[in-house]
Amino acid sequence: MKIVGKRKNELLSDGALSEDVMGDESVRPMYLKDYIGQDNARENLKVFIEAANKREEPLEHILLYGSAGLGKTTLAAIIARETGRRFRVTSGPAIERPIDLVITLKTLSEGDVLFIDEIHRLRRPIEEILYSAMEDFMLDRVINKGIGSRPVRIPIPKFTLIGATTRSGNLSSPLRARFGIMLPLSFYSEEQLKEIIVRSAGILRVRITEEAAFEIAVRSRGTPRIANRLLRRARDFADVENDGFIDIQTADYALSCLEIDRCGLDMVDRNILTALAVNFKGRPVGLGTLAASVSEEPENIEEVYEPYLLKMGFIEKTNKGRMATSAAYDYLSLKKPET
Numbered sequence: 518m519k520i521v522g523k524r525k526n527e528l529l530s531d532g533a534l535s536e537d538v539m540g541d542e543s544v545r546p547m548y549l550k551d552y553i554g555q556d557n558a559r560e561n562l563k564v565f566i567e568a569a570n571k572r573e574e575p576l577e578h579i580l581l582y583g584s585a586g587l588g589k590t591t592l593a594a595i596i597a598r599e600t601g602r603r604f605r606v607t608s609g610p611a612i613e614r615p616i617d618l619v620i621t622l623k624t625l626s627e628g629d630v631l632f633i634d635e636i637h638r639l640r641r642p643i644e645e646i647l648y649s650a651m652e653d654f655m656l657d658r659v660i661n662k663g664i665g666s667r668p669v670r671i672p673i674p675k676f677t678l679i680g681a682t683t684r685s686g687n688l689s690s691p692l693r694a695r696f697g698i699m700l701p702l703s704f705y706s707e708e709q710l711k712e713i714i715v716r717s718a719g720i721l722r723v724r725i726t727e728e729a730a731f732e733i734a735v736r737s738r739g740t741p742r743i744a745n746r747l748l749r750r751a752r753d754f755a756d757v758e759n760d761g762f763i764d765i766q767t768a769d770y771a772l773s774c775l776e777i778d779r780c781g782l783d784m785v786d787r788n789i790l791t792a793l794a795v796n797f798k799g800r801p802v803g804l805g806t807l808a809a810s811v812s813e814e815p816e817n818i819e820e821v822y823e824p825y826l827l828k829m830g831f832i833e834k835t836n837k838g839r840m841a842t843s844a845a846y847d848y849l850s851l852k853k854p855e856t
């Protein structure tokens with residue numbers, strides 16, 4: 518197995534990286550050839566990057582959308598690297614005032630890749646600044662507010678915006694229309710996650726069996742960030758209890774200590790399903806009510822838990838709210854109430 522040392526953090530970041538993202542950093546692929554999964558997005562990107570490089574032009578603006586942890590930031594960093602451009606990182610919540618975005622745009626250099634994570638969280642007046650910036654590389658500003666005010670157009674360097682969102686449906690039409698390339702990212706297969714775990718184990722110099730890697734993959738909710746986190750936790754158990762070697766017993770033991778079951782569900786998932794199936798008796802429940810009943814933020818329910826529970830077919834979303842499905846009752850070994 519090839520062993521590679523820890524890599525340098527090359528991201529320029531305006532915001533603090535979460536522990537999860539930091540822990541993930543050394544194993545993130547740097548080039549498209551090392552990126553596993555998302556075959557369609559990867560193959561298309563290869564063509565767009567090669568074409569832009571051939572023409573010596575910046576890429577058109579790109580929208581990456583998909584659930585948390587599927588590799589949007591990783592892919593954006595790869596795009597910048599593969600096109601030989603500087604990578605600038607910020608996020609919707611970090612851009613609090615219009616002036617924050619104006620400064621970011623004015624300090625770009627020609628050809629930079631600007632990555633805005635959670636772009637759906639930009640407030641509307643701030644988002645509107647992006648329209649002319651993306652389309653004409655101009656900032657439309659008003660000088661001298663009040664009497665004597667007048668609009669001005671300030672040129673900014675040509676740049677590529679890469680927007681990432683967990684909810685493309687939350688983007689306004691004018692913003693969405695300004696992206697030339699839209700790349701949806703989907704959940705990974707168990708085989709792809711296994712490949713990612715084996716690759717990461719090589720980088721982290723951890724010994725792991727194929728069987729253990731597959732076990733972790735199955736319980737990683739289709740998400741590489743989770744797969745890499747579970748690998749690091751399994752390594753902790755292996756270091757303490759098995760001479761650093763992750764075999765199937767160690768992997769299984771670590772995952773059960775973390776209370777992650779064979780479907781990849783954790784305590785919060787089970788609380789959500791129990792609330793829907795038992796407390797609310799299978800009736801539709803609004804997001805706020807559900808969140809309060811399991812003591813979680815509504816945003817966390819929507820962005821972290823719900824996508825995978827929907828994918829597994831354990832819940833369904835109706836216009837009246839979320840409901841537990843028959844599969845959820847089976848999972849909980851409960852009988853579904855008659856309706």
Ligand code: ADE
Pocket residue numbers: 544545546551552553554588591713716741742745
């Ligand atoms: N680590 C995290 N995501 C990855 C991916 N898609 N391919 C390879 N390694 C990864």
